[in-house]
Amino acid sequence: AQSVTQLGSHVSVSEGALVLLRCNYSSSVPPYLFWYVQYPNQGLQLLLKYTTGATLVKGINGFEAEFKKSETSFHLTKPSAHMSDAAEYFCAVSAAGGSQGNLIFGKGTKLSVKP
Amino acid sequence: NAGVTQTPKFQVLKTGQSMTLQCAQDMNHNSMYWYRQDPGMGLRLIYYSASEGTTDKGEVPNGYNVSRLNKREFSLRLESAAPSQTSVYFCASSYSGGGQSPQHFGDGTRLSIL
Numbered sequence: 001a002q003s004v005t006q007l008g009s010h011v012s013v014s015e016g017a018l019v020l021l022r023c024n025y026s027s028s029v030p031p032y033l034f035w036y037v038q039y040p041n042q043g044l045q046l047l048l049k050y051t052t053g054a055t056l057v058k059g060i061n062g063f064e065a066e067f068k069k070s071e072t073s074f075h076l077t078k079p080s081a082h083m084s085d086a087a088e089y090f091c092a093v094s095a096a097g098g099s100q101g102n103l104i105f106g107k108g109t110k111l112s113v114k115p
Numbered sequence: 116n117a118g119v120t121q122t123p124k125f126q127v128l129k130t131g132q133s134m135t136l137q138c139a140q141d142m143n144h145n146s147m148y149w150y151r152q153d154p155g156m157g158l159r160l161i162y163y164s165a166s167e168g169t170t171d172k173g174e175v176p177n178g179y180n181v182s183r184l185n186k187r188e189f190s191l192r193l194e195s196a197a198p199s200q201t202s203v204y205f206c207a208s209s210y211s212g213g214g215q216s217p218q219h220f221g222d223g224t225r226l227s228i229l
Contacts, residue, residue, distance in 0.1 A: 006185075032215045041222075043220035043221050043222045043223055044207075044218075044220040045220070046219075049217055051204060051215040090158070093182055094215070102173065102214075103158075103218060105159075105162075106157055107155060107157040
């Protein structure tokens with residue numbers, strides 16, 4: 001069975017500061033990992049994904065994430081926060097080689113950016 | 116491209132009423148999904164359709180039924196609405212069900228049951 005844990009339901013940073021959103025997963029098979037962002041009253045948008053290959057993955061809006069198998073982590077970072085980054089972020093895992101693309105989502109981390 | 120379109124965007128129902136949430140995608144995707152989002156719970160899978168003609172239960176299927184009408188459309192039905200089904204419902208689609216295809220989401224249906 002797979003699961004995702006996002007540490008911290010709320011994270012607050014100052015504009016220009018480093019953003020670090022933590023995600024740890026549990027999977028008995030090699031995972032596919034995703035980060036999604038949700039702005040108020042909207043659906044989820046894909047930020048980035050890891051399937052195979054390079055463990056440092058770059059996404060949209062300056063975000064990146066690193067897959068660390070030994071730590072079962074896929075933390076999301078951005079060097080310098082912008083006010084427009086305020087949103088809720090979801091980490092998700094699916095089973096590599098699975099017959100269905102079912103995603104297991106974490107409970108989300110709401111990011112606030114202070115001016 | 117419209118992507119994934121959900122209708123209606125908002126709905127208020129009384130306990131015991133029925134309704135169908137509609138979802139259509141124009142990306143020629145094979146797999147489609149219905150989730151519900153509740154505060155502090157993330158997204159939970161209700162039903163999915165790996166390909167046209169197939170549907171399967173997800174994590175929280177009780178009280179819901181689905182129909183994969185064709186490749187483009189996947190509807191979610193509440194036969195007898197209950198207050199516990201007050202939630203935001205999201206439809207999503209992906210090119211394949213193999214796990215690595217990212218899912219594309221609609222903007223959601225906000226459903227309140229009184």
